[in-house]
Amino acid sequence: MNPPVTATIQPHESRDALRFPVIMFFSSAIFWLVVGSFLGCLAAWKLVVPSLLDGSSWLTYGRVQAAAENALSYGWASQAGMGLGFWLLARLGRTALGSERLLTTAGAFWNFGVLLGICSILAGGGNAVRGLEFSGAAAAILLIAYACIGVWSFILLRDRSSDGLYVSQWYLLAAFLCFPWLYATANTMLIWHPVQGSAQGPIATWFFGALVWLWLVPLVLAAIYYLIPHFAHRPVRAYPSSVLAFWLLAFLGGWTGTKQLIGGPVPAWMVSASVAASIMMLIPAAIICINTFGSLSDHSRPSSPAVSFTIVGLACFVCVVLQGAATPILSAVTHFSDYSSGENVMLIFGFLSMSLFGALYYVVPRLTGVDFSPGLASWHFWIFVWGAGTMFLCLTLGGLIQGFALYDPGVDFMSSLSLAAPFRVMNAVGALALFVATVAFAGLFVRNLLGVTSPAAAPRVPSTTPEVAGV
Amino acid sequence: MSRLPTLVFGIFLVFTAAWFGIVGYSYLKLGRMEPAVDENTGDVNPPLLSGLAVAGQRVYAANGCVSCHTQQVRSGAFSTDVEKKLGPRPTVARDYMRENPAFLGSLRVGPDLTNVGLRSSDVNWFHKHLYEPSVTTPGSNMPSYRYLYQNRKIVGQPSANAVVGLNGPYAPKPGYEVVPSEDARILVAYLLSLRRDYALPEAEPLQ
Numbered sequence: 001m002n003p004p005v006t007a008t009i010q011p012h013e014s015r016d017a018l019r020f021p022v023i024m025f026f027s028s029a030i031f032w033l034v035v036g037s038f039l040g041c042l043a044a045w046k047l048v049v050p051s052l053l054d055g056s057s058w059l060t061y062g063r064v065q066a067a068a069e070n071a072l073s074y075g076w077a078s079q080a081g082m083g084l085g086f087w088l089l090a091r092l093g094r095t096a097l098g099s100e101r102l103l104t105t106a107g108a109f110w111n112f113g114v115l116l117g118i119c120s121i122l123a124g125g126g127n128a129v130r131g132l133e134f135s136g137a138a139a140a141i142l143l144i145a146y147a148c149i150g151v152w153s154f155i156l157l158r159d160r161s162s163d164g165l166y167v168s169q170w171y172l173l174a175a176f177l178c179f180p181w182l183y184a185t186a187n188t189m190l191i192w193h194p195v196q197g198s199a200q201g202p203i204a205t206w207f208f209g210a211l212v213w214l215w216l217v218p219l220v221l222a223a224i225y226y227l228i229p230h231f232a233h234r235p236v237r238a239y240p241s242s243v244l245a246f247w248l249l250a251f252l253g254g255w256t257g258t259k260q261l262i263g264g265p266v267p268a269w270m271v272s273a274s275v276a277a278s279i280m281m282l283i284p285a286a287i288i289c290i291n292t293f294g295s296l297s298d299h300s301r302p303s304s305p306a307v308s309f310t311i312v313g314l315a316c317f318v319c320v321v322l323q324g325a326a327t328p329i330l331s332a333v334t335h336f337s338d339y340s341s342g343e344n345v346m347l348i349f350g351f352l353s354m355s356l357f358g359a360l361y362y363v364v365p366r367l368t369g370v371d372f373s374p375g376l377a378s379w380h381f382w383i384f385v386w387g388a389g390t391m392f393l394c395l396t397l398g399g400l401i402q403g404f405a406l407y408d409p410g411v412d413f414m415s416s417l418s419l420a421a422p423f424r425v426m427n428a429v430g431a432l433a434l435f436v437a438t439v440a441f442a443g444l445f446v447r448n449l450l451g452v453t454s455p456a457a458a459p460r461v462p463s464t465t466p467e468v469a470g471v
Numbered sequence: 472m473s474r475l476p477t478l479v480f481g482i483f484l485v486f487t488a489a490w491f492g493i494v495g496y497s498y499l500k501l502g503r504m505e506p507a508v509d510e511n512t513g514d515v516n517p518p519l520l521s522g523l524a525v526a527g528q529r530v531y532a533a534n535g536c537v538s539c540h541t542q543q544v545r546s547g548a549f550s551t552d553v554e555k556k557l558g559p560r561p562t563v564a565r566d567y568m569r570e571n572p573a574f575l576g577s578l579r580v581g582p583d584l585t586n587v588g589l590r591s592s593d594v595n596w597f598h599k600h601l602y603e604p605s606v607t608t609p610g611s612n613m614p615s616y617r618y619l620y621q622n623r624k625i626v627g628q629p630s631a632n633a634v635v636g637l638n639g640p641y642a643p644k645p646g647y648e649v650v651p652s653e654d655a656r657i658l659v660a661y662l663l664s665l666r667r668d669y670a671l672p673e674a675e676p677l678q
Contacts, residue, residue: 046614047580047612048612050604050605050611050612050613050614050615051605051614051615054614054615054617055615055617055618056618057534057618057619060534060535060614060616060618061535061538061539061614062534062535062536062537062538062539063533063534063535064535065535065538066535066538121535124533124534125533126532126533126535127532127572128531128532128535128536128537128572128574129572130577157475158475165475165478170478173475173478173479173482174482177479177482177483177486178482178486181486181490182490185490185494189494189498190572194571194572195497195498195502196501196502196503196504196568197567197568197569197570197571197572197573198501198502198504198564198565198566198567198568198573199497199498199500199501199502199564200567200570200571200572200573201564201567201573201575202493202494202496202497202501203493203494203497203498204572204573204575206489206493206494206497210489214486247481247485250482250485250486251485251488251489253489254485254486254488254489254490254492254493255488255489255492255493257493258493260577261543261575262545262547262549263543263545263546263547263549263550263552263561264543264545264562264575265543265561265562265563265564265566265567265575266501266564267496267500267501267564270493270496273492331549332549332550335545335549336541336576336577336578336579337578337579338578338580340577340578341578406579407551408551409551409554409555413582414608414610414611416579417610417611417612418610421612
């Protein structure tokens with residue numbers, strides 16, 4: 001493992017090779033982001049005003065909430081991550097695909113699966129298993145589409161013309177290998193041919209933990225490890241330690257999920273192992289912080305939406321890991337309360353979405369040759385941060401108060417509802433802001449694709465930018 | 472470790488660890504449970520579910536009830552679930568052997584439903600609650616599930632299944648009646664079946 005410190009990439013060969021499929025992945029990801037945040041916003045308001053649109057079975061709270069979460073995981077984060085992954089693999093490996101039409105078709109098929117899945121949830125075909133709500137048929141389509149998508153990642157890695165493998169490529173390989181395995185396992189055992197109910201709880205929680213830590217998180221970390229040296233104009237600090245972080249994360253990732261069943265009907269060791277894994281996750285997180293923040297700190301940071309989003313995304317990553325490690329201390333009060341929804345906001349909107357935004361702000365201008373309008377981008381940044389921050393703070397604070405009410409045997413259940421209510425109102429306001437921000441981003445993206453740029457933005461010429469390879 | 476096959480093998484190994492540990496163990500040890508037979512009474516625990524209750528699980532899943540309701544009475548020093556009278560004892564894995572899927576849940580936006588069948592056995596109350604929750608439980612933030620009901624004109628004899636005692640804004644006008652659909656009936660049958668008031672050798676004694 002001895003990658004070169006810098007390498008110059010020939011500008012044209014890898015830049016244009018995957019242009020079309022990558023833009024297609026990004027466009028559909030942003031479409032699902034808007035859909036998902038709209039459904040999430042609707043669910044947040046329905047929680048506050050239960051009579052809102054309650055006459056329609058398609059729009060009942062439980063279905064809308066599940067549809068939002070799945071649209072964000074499979075439509076938005078997975079697709080944006082895969083698009084970035086292909087762009088990175090082509091870049092770092094200095095290679096191109098033979099046929100981008102096949103990849104594009106597979107991507108379209110994936111979107112068909114997501115669409116079918118979301119419709120199946122809203123129509124009442126949901127499965128009530130977190131992350132697996134898509135109907136069995138939609139899940140099968142996703143898996144077939146994935147087979148046609150994922151295989152290109154191996155082809156790109158195999159045919160790379162650079163020697164070593166950068167840590168970004170490691171993370172991508174791990175993600176692309178783990179996803180089909182865990183998604184097929186979980187669908188087989190819980191949806192297509194369900195095992196006995198007594199075994200379903202641990203398998204379902206294992207799946208959701210692994211979906212996050214072995215699929216979404218590695219995809220995003222791969223992008224971050226590529227971007228940081230480009231932002232800092234220097235190689236990653238303490239680069240060799242990133243290998244240790246990779247292996248620890250890959251090993252611990254599969255164990256993190258079952259702590260959701262703390263006190264529940266599973267063997268105690270499963271929960272203990274999961275809590276231990278979540279605490280040990282502090283080690284790779286610390287290394288990733290040294291690699292990323294350490295690289296940025298002693299260099300001037302250019303102010304751009306890409307950098308701002310990536311830094312806030314990384315800060316949220318630290319928060320996600322700390323919250324995971326704090327589970328055993330807080331769970332008596334926080335388990336089953338809105339606090340867990342706050343953790344979810346921190347993960348999906350805080351870490352995953354913000355880091356993906358950062359990467360998109362960096363990559364999209366290099367695909368289209370047009371820079372984003374900085375004014376709108378800054379609006380997007382601040383509204384999104386405000387919305388996600390409000391949601392997180394309200395759910396966390398309200399969740400703690402609600403959690404004490406749920407814990408205290410002297411307090412009846414209805415009191416926990418009225419205590420949480422004002423915080424849920426503010427959460428819904430935050431969700432609305434978040435939706436507005438995603439619409440703004442979608443608008444920015446469409447303008448960029450159409451080649452509209454504000455006069456203030458000096459056209460960037462990415463092809464002459466000196467490249468620092470992902471070390 | 473810059474060679475692709477070595478890396479693939481390494482990732483395979485670390486993935487397999489948790490895969491075997493959690494999925495494999497669950498499948499082999501938790502997924503092949505037999506019911507317990509009470510030696511004194513000959514009862515089989517957990518009891519068999521009625522066909523209606525089994526079908527009702529589908530309605531419970533389809534409408535996302537699990538988003539707001541847990542079905543687990545937790546054990547251990549961290550939990551006050553038994554003190555809060557959520558059930559006579561903490562639930563154990565075997566309690567869920569007949570559930571598909573197992574609706575363990577992860578949020579208590581609404582109350583835990585593990586033993587909702589013990590709290591009330593009044594079928595009409597359940598229908599009223601699903602139709603107009605804010606009337607049966609003031610302050611509730613459960614949405615109405617009136618789309619599972621038919622508000623129809625009475626033709627001839629009123630239906631024996633009609634929900635009685637409705638008085639909210641969607642209560643039937645004179646000459647009309649609210650009749651549960653098939654989905655509503657099986658959902659209530661499932662909810663009534665939710666009762667963990669039997670003993671299991673591995674579970675804590677009933678309180």
